[in-house]
Amino acid sequence: MKNILEIKNNLLKYNLKATPQRLCIANCLDIHGHMNVDELYFLVSQEFPTISVATIYKNIKIMLERVFIKEVKIPKQKSVYELNKAQHSHIVCSKCNKIVDIQLQTEELLRSASQISNFTLNESAIVLNGVCPECSK
Amino acid sequence: MKNILEIKNNLLKYNLKATPQRLCIANCLDIHGHMNVDELYFLVSQEFPTISVATIYKNIKIMLERVFIKEVKIPKQKSVYELNKAQHSHIVCSKCNKIVDIQLQTEELLRSASQISNFTLNESAIVLNGVCPECSK
DNA sequence: TTATTAAAGGATAATTATTATCCTTTAAGT
DNA sequence: ACTTAAAGGATAATAATTATCCTTTAATAA
Numbered sequence: 001m002k003n004i005l006e007i008k009n010n011l012l013k014y015n016l017k018a019t020p021q022r023l024c025i026a027n028c029l030d031i032h033g034h035m036n037v038d039e040l041y042f043l044v045s046q047e048f049p050t051i052s053v054a055t056i057y058k059n060i061k062i063m064l065e066r067v068f069i070k071e072v073k074i075p076k077q078k079s080v081y082e083l084n085k086a087q088h089s090h091i092v093c094s095k096c097n098k099i100v101d102i103q104l105q106t107e108e109l110l111r112s113a114s115q116i117s118n119f120t121l122n123e124s125a126i127v128l129n130g131v132c133p134e135c136s137k
Numbered sequence: 138m139k140n141i142l143e144i145k146n147n148l149l150k151y152n153l154k155a156t157p158q159r160l161c162i163a164n165c166l167d168i169h170g171h172m173n174v175d176e177l178y179f180l181v182s183q184e185f186p187t188i189s190v191a192t193i194y195k196n197i198k199i200m201l202e203r204v205f206i207k208e209v210k211i212p213k214q215k216s217v218y219e220l221n222k223a224q225h226s227h228i229v230c231s232k233c234n235k236i237v238d239i240q241l242q243t244e245e246l247l248r249s250a251s252q253i254s255n256f257t258l259n260e261s262a263i264v265l266n267g268v269c270p271e272c273s274k
Numbered sequence: 275t276t277a278t279t280a281a282a283g284g285a286t287a288a289t290t291a292t293t294a295t296c297c298t299t300t301a302a303g304t
Numbered sequence: 305a306c307t308t309a310a311a312g313g314a315t316a317a318t319a320a321t322t323a324t325c326c327t328t329t330a331a332t333a334a
Binding site for chain 2: 280281282283284285286
């Protein structure tokens with residue numbers, strides 16, 4: 001659980017001015033993990049009722065450029081954004097749409113893929129789909 | 138290499154009328170494997186100069202609904218579409234942007250993911266990124 | 275083969291999503 | 305506190321996608 005000061009320093013490390021609106025955006029992403037544009041706009045609006053949706057877009061854009069955040073593309077859903085952190089994969093629940101991070105051992109898969117395809121591989125975007133434990137009760 | 142008649146019958150199986158424009162779209166996807174909206178519009182326009190871009194969108198929409206085609210979401214790129222076929226993964230070359238299909242053994246990964254997360258898994262979208270053999274020469 | 279009909283195409287309007295612009299405010303660093 | 309580049313808000317502009325309306329046509333059956 002990061003506090004605001006920690007988030008602020010992190011923003012500054014990425015050469016992003018730590019404005020209240022931006023702090024709120026970063027904090028929302030930190031708390032909720034994955035959010036799409038609309039969810040972010042809705043939530044930040046609670047705290048900053050006059051915020052412009054353009055500010056949300058501008059922030060997403062520059063935060064992506066600086067790699068402060070990353071975009072996660074999910075089949076049949078809107079893209080969500082997350083704070084940049086250690087490489088990981090995602091699982092989506094097809095019932096409640098919850099997205100969770102998962103740390104997968106991908107070395108073997110990548111080695112095999114590289115051998116089959118003759119590609120030099122360096123990144124993997126893995127999104128698994130299923131039903132979460134809560135929804136399958 | 139499928140012929141037009143084969144594609145036509147396939148369309149009919151999916152309850153899609155085999156119009157010339159639609160046949161052309163399906164044929165383009167068959168030949169090129171993966172195409173985004175713009176590429177599809179451009180290519181189909183060669184054969185049907187008066188086709189409306191709305192027709193491209195309408196076809197993509199209904200073909201997705203009927204699962205005649207599938208959407209492939211790729212990090213930092215526009216979505217591409219492909220004919221529905223046996224489950225497979227994708228590799229993208231970061232130099233020439235080529236997208237190729239790859240058949241990966243995912244059982245082990247899924248089993249492990251399922252154990253870690255307690256999700257009941259049923260689908261996986263895997264997009265690997267690297268440099269293709271041609272581009273790494 | 276022709277007749278019938280739902281589906282599809284084309285043109286274009288409408289909507290939605292995203293980006294650009296302009297001007298004001300403010301955070302960061304002296 | 306002062307300076308300045310960066311960021312916010314409002315809104316216009318652009319891009320992407322969908323809806324509408326009317327005409328045409330592929331599929332099916334008589």
